[in-house]
Amino acid sequence: MPHPHYDSSLRHRLGRTLRTPLGVTALTACLLVALVAVLGPALLGDRAAQIDTDAINQGSSAAHLLGTDQLGRDIAARVVVATRPTLRLTLLAAVIGVGGGLLLGVAPAVVGRRPGRLITAVVGVLVAFPGLLFLLFLATIFGVGTTGAVFAVGLAMVPPMARLVQNLTASVAGSDYVAAARILGVGRFRMVVRHLLPNIAEPSVLFATQATGGILVAFSGLSFLGLGVQPPQYDWGRLLNEQLNRVFVNPAAALAPGAAVVLTGLMFGLVGEVLAQAGGRRAPRAAEPGPPRPSPAAGETAATDDGALVRARGLRVTFPGGRQAVRGISLDIDAGEAVGLVGESGSGKSLSALALADLVPHPGRVSADTLRFDGADLRADPRLGTGLAMVFQDPMASLNPALRVGRQLAEVAEVHLGASRARAAALAVDRLGAVRIAAPERRARQRPHEYSGGMRQRAVIAMGLMGRPRLIIADEPTTALDTVVQKQVLGLLAEVREESGAALLLISHDLAVVAQVCERVLVMYAGLIVEDLPVGELLGGAAHPYTRALVGTAPTMTTDPGKELATIPGRPPEPGETGAGCPFAPRCDRARNRCHEDTPRLTDLGPGRRVACWYPVGPAATTSRTVEATS
Template sequence: MTSLMGRLRRNVPGTAGAVIVAAMAVLAVIGPILWGAQAERIDADAILQGASPGHPLGTDNLGRDLLARVLVAGRYSLLLALAATLIGALAGVVLGALPSVLPRRAARLVTGTVNALVAFPGLLLAMFTAVVSGLGARGAVLGIGAAIAPGFARLTQNLAATVAGSDYVAAARMLGVPRRRILTGHVLPNIAEPLILHLTQALGGALLGLAGLSFLGLGVQPPDFDWGRLLFDGFPRIYVTPEVALGPAAAIALAGIGFNLLGDALAKAAARTTVPRGRTVAPAPSGPPPEPDPEAVLEVRDLTVTFPGTSPGTSPGTSPGTSPGTSPGTSPHGASPVRNLSLTVAPGEIVGLVGESGSGKSMTAAAIGGLVPYPGVVTYAALRLGGKDVAALTDKELGTTLAMVFQDPLAALNPALKVGGQLAEVAIVHEGATREQARRRAVDRLAQVHLPEPQRRAAQHPHELSGGMRQRAVIAMGLMGTPRLIIADEPTTALDVTVQRQILKLLREVVEETGAATLFISHDIAVVGELCDRVVVMYAGRVVEELPAGDLAGGAAHPYTKALIASLPDLDTDRDTPLAGIPGTQPAPADVGPGCAFAPRCALATARCSSERPELADLGPGRRVACWEVK
C-alpha cells in the first residue's frame, strides 16, 4: 500500500483526484454543521435573487442562500452515491461470482443474465428501476445501483474465471467444500483488490447518475435536496441568472472528475505488479541480504514465486515463509513454480535458462521483470540489477536498464499503433525525449537491428511486418534505452529455422556492441548451447545444474540434463528407431515432494532421492549440480 501511494503521488491527475475527493469528504462532514442553518433560513425579501455580495450564487424561491445549500447538499449527495455504489457492487459481485461455483446449466443461465444486463443501456435501466421503486431518493439509489451492478458482474465474472480453474479450487470441489465456502474463501479473496479499485471509479459514476435522475425529477424530492435537485430547481432561471444553476453543476462535475481521476490512478498503480511496486512482493524472511556481487549485472538469490492457496486456518494471499516452521521459499498452502532460484549474469555474458515447459523459466523472467500476475507472491534474499535492489529502482531506471524480448512479437506490439511510434514512446516516457528526437532514435534502432528500410518500417503497423521483422522491432524497442540486462524469453520459438538463426546472430551482435548482460530462456537446448556462454538447467522450479555452454554436450552431470541432450536428434540419429525421450511427466508446482523432483523419472534414483532434496554443490570451476548420485 505504501508503494501504491508513492506511485499515486507521482501521478499528477491522481494527486488532483485525491485532493478533490478529500475536499469533498471534508465538506460532507463540516458542511451541514457550518452552513446548515443558513441553507434552511427563509428570507421573503430575497426571493429569486441573482448573485450578490450576500448571496454569491443567488437565492431560491423561498429566499434561501444557494451557496449554503450547495455546500450542505454535498453530504446527502455523497451518501446517496455511496449507498448506490455499495448496492450495485454487492449485487454485481454476487451475480458475477456465481458462475464459478454453480453447476454448468445454472452458470450458463447466470452468465446469460449478466450479458443481457450489460447490453441494456444503463441510464434506461436506472430510470426504469427508479420509476418502479417509486420517486424519491430510495428509488434513485436502487436505480443507479441496478445500473452499476452489470459492470461489477462482468468484471467479477472475468476475474473469477481466472481463479475458478486453479488447482486449489478444484481440490476444494473434490473435498466437498460447500459452494458458499468456495465462493467466500477461495474465489472472492483472490479478486478483491481490482474490485475495490473499481469501486472508486463507480462512485464517480453513481454521483453523476443520481444527479441526473434528480435533474430529471426522478430522484430526490422536496423538502430534501441534493446537487441534482438544486440543478433541477435552478435550471428554469439559467438564461436570466445562470449562477443559480452553475453552482450545483460545478459541484457535480468537480466531484465526478475527482472520483474518476482517483479511481483511474489507483487502478493503473495497482495494475503494475512489478517487483519495485510490491503489490505481490514479500520480503524474504531469512536474515540480512548477502553483499552485492560487484561483477554481476543481474544477481538473484533465493528467488521464489508462490501462488497462494487456502486450507483450514489460512487465508488466501498468505506470504510464503512467514509462518513458524516454514523455511524460505516453501509454502504448504500454495503452488510454487519457482523455488529458491539463484543465478548471476555478468556484463557481456549470455546465460541460457533451459528446461521443459512448466519448469519455471518464464516465471523466473516474470519475477525479475516484475510481471508476475496477481495473486502471485515473490520472495527473495537478493534481487539486484546493476548492484541496486530492484525494489529501489524508479520507473525510469527500470524502463531504461531492463529490456524484455518476448516469444510472440505480435502480442508485444500494439496492432493499432505504428512501429516507430511504439518505439518512440519508450524514449518519450522514460527519458523525456521530444517526439522528433524519439522518432529519429527509433529509426536508428531499427537500422541497428538490421531491419531493411527502417524509415519505411517505422511508418508501418505490426501486421505489415513479417515475424522476423517484428521480432527485430521488439529487440530494437529494448535498445531504445541503454539496457544493462536483456531478458529474452523464447524469442525464436515462433520463427522458422532461417529467421531463427538470424535473430540469434542479432542477439549476439547486440550483446557484443552494448556489453549488456543477457538471460536467454528457451526449451531448445541446442539453441542455448550454440548461443550462450553459460547454461542454467531448471526442473520443477529449481536449478538442478549450472555449467559452461561448451561442456553441455559432453560434460553434463545431472541425469535430467543428460536426458535433455539425449532427446535431441542429429544427423547421425538412426531414423529406424524411436526418438529418445524422458519417461514420465514433470510434477505440477503444487505436487513437488520433499525429495528430488526428478526422482520418479530418473534411472539412478535411490530411496534417499525420494525423501531428501539435494542442494546445488560445486563440481568444478563454473559448475554446480544438485544430485546425490553425482560426486
C-alpha cells in the same frame, strides 16, 4: 469459487492500500461523511428547522456561519442535516442501478439464445441513448417527487452497468470450467452464483463505486430542477435551488450545497480508486517472508558485485497460497557473457528472467536476498530504463498491431532517452537497418501484420537496441521460426552482442541452440538451479542426472533413425508439490534414501562448475557426444 488464499491476499492488499496517502485520504473522507450523516440530524436537526423571522436572509456571521434562508433558518445546519437523506437516496438509487444491471447483464448467459440476443439488443439501444435525456425521460414518466427521482436515477444506471456485466460475463461464460459445469448439470441460478458473479465481482464493484458519484450528482440535479425532493423535505440539490438566486448577495450559502455534492462525489471516486489499486498490480507490495536461508555454500559467497552485471541471491517468485515457482535461486551474469537457461516447461526459466526485469505477472510476488543489476539494487528501485532488453517468444505479443512498427520503436527513444519525435523516428529507421531489415524507411511505416515472423522478431530486437542495453534476455526467441530464419536470428544476436558488448541470457528448450550461442549453461528443475557448467561440457560431461536426461532426449545427427528416442519418466512437480529431498529424486534412477530426505545445495564441482546432487555422475560415465554433433 475464489480461492480462500486469494481472498486473504485481497484483504492484505486492501489493508496495505489503506495505509498509503490515497487510502488514508479516502478512509478519512468516508469516516467524516459517515459521522456527519449519523450525528448531524441529532445535533443540528432542531437548529435547521427553527424559523426566525427576525433573521431572514442574513449573511454569514458568528451566529450563522453560512447565513440564513428566507425563513431565517440556519443554512449551515441545513446543509449538515441534508447529508443523511442525500446519501440515503443516492445509495438507494445505486442499489437499483447495480441490481438491475446485474440481472440484465447475466441474463444472456443463462436464458436461451433468442431471449439473450433480445436482452443484449435492448441494452445496446439504451446505452446508445444519451444518458442525460434518458434520465429526464424517466423522471418525466415516474413524476415529480423523491420516489420518482430514485427510480429515474437508478434505472438510468442500469444500461451502462448491464453492458459492463454482459461483456465481463461473456468472457467468463466461454471458459472450460463453465462448460464443464453445464455438462455436469449445474442449475442456472447456481451457475450464476458460483461461477459467473465471483469472477466478475471486482470490476463490477469498482464500476458501481465510481458510478455512485455520478448518481449523487444526477439526483442532486433533479432536486435542483424541482423534479426530485420536494418541500418541506430537502437535500443538497434542493438547498442549492433555494439559494441560487442569492449567489451574488451571499455566495457561501449557494456554494456550500454544491461543494458538498462535489466533495462527496470525489469521495466515491477515491473509494473506487482505492479498490482498483487493491485489486490490481498497483497495490503496494509488502515484503514477503521467504523460507529460512541456509548459510552460503561453496560457490555462494557474500553478495558483492565482483564485476558481475547481474547478481541474484535467494531469488523467489511466489503465488497466492505460498506456491513458489522459483525457490531461492542464485546466479551471476558477467558483463558481455552469454548464459543459457534450460529445463523442461514449468521449471521456472521464464519466471526467473521476468523477475530480473520486474515483469512477473500479477498476482506473483518477487523477493530476494540480493538482486542487483549493473551495481544498482533492484529491490529498492526496480526501474531498469534501457539497460535491459527483452526479446519474447511471440513478437506479436510485444508489438501493437494498430501502430506502425517505426512509431513503436521511436516511442522507446522518446520516453527513455528524451529524444525529439524526428530524432526518435530517424533512430528507429537506423535500428531496423541494424538488424538487417531491408528498406528500413519503408518497413518503419508498416504495421506488424505486414512483417514475416522472422522480421517481427528482428523488429523486437531492434526495439531493445533503441537504447544501449547492458543485458539482453531472449525468451525462446526462435521457437516459432523455421531453421533458416532461426539461424539468421541467432546470428543477429551474436552480432548485437559483439557490437554492443551486451550480456545475453538465452532461455531455450533447444540444447543445440544454447550450445551454438552461449558460453555457460544453467539447468533449472522445479524452480531450482540444479547445475551450472560451461557449454562445452553440456553434451558430454554433465554431472547432474537431470541434465544428462535432457541431453539424452535430444536427437543428434548420429542418432539411429530406427531407435526410439529416450524420455524422462514421470512429470515435473507443480509449484507447491515439492517437499523434502531432491525434487528430481522420484524420476531419477540414481536416487537413494538420502535423495528423498535431504535437499542438495548447489556446490562447487570444479572450475566454473556447480551441481546440486548428492550423487553426481562421474567422469567415467561421460558419453561420446560432442557439441558439434548437434550443431
